[in-house]
Amino acid sequence: MSDRSFVMIKPDGVAAGLTGEIISRIERRGLVIAGLKKLTVARDAAETHYAEHREKPFFGELVEFITSGPVVMLAVDGHGAIGALRTMMGATNPLDAEPGTVRGDFALDVGQNIIHGSDGEESAARELALHFPEL
Secondary structure (H helix, E strand, C coil), X not given: CEEEEEXXXXXXXXXXXXXXXXXXXXXXXXXXXXXXXXXXXXXXHHHHHCHHHCCCCCHHHHHHHHCCCCEEEEEEEEECHHHHHHHHHCCCCHHHCCCCCHHHHHCCEXXXXXXXXXXXXXXXXXXXXXXXXXX
């Protein structure tokens, strides 16, 4: 069974020159890039993307960070894509992330942790509809 997931390389990952490394890891895992775009996220799109966090104290920081520079967005296909990508990314807090994961290898701060990926089928559908309506 093939799944589709959403991945975003955040501004810190793009600024650090990790886009190629991350895409390469995704492809080497056997997943397929079905869509790719580089852009600076508009504030309204960022607020919609993080809507479930709107009432949390860190919502403003999330929006400010994700709109602070270019990101690379990916639609990724493959068997078990959502789970495979979550494993590849590592724990949300990079200090808890295993070596060999994106966050374990490249991040130190939970607020700027290099990469975002859908955490389930519902969020994947919502995020893909928001950022890749053409697919």
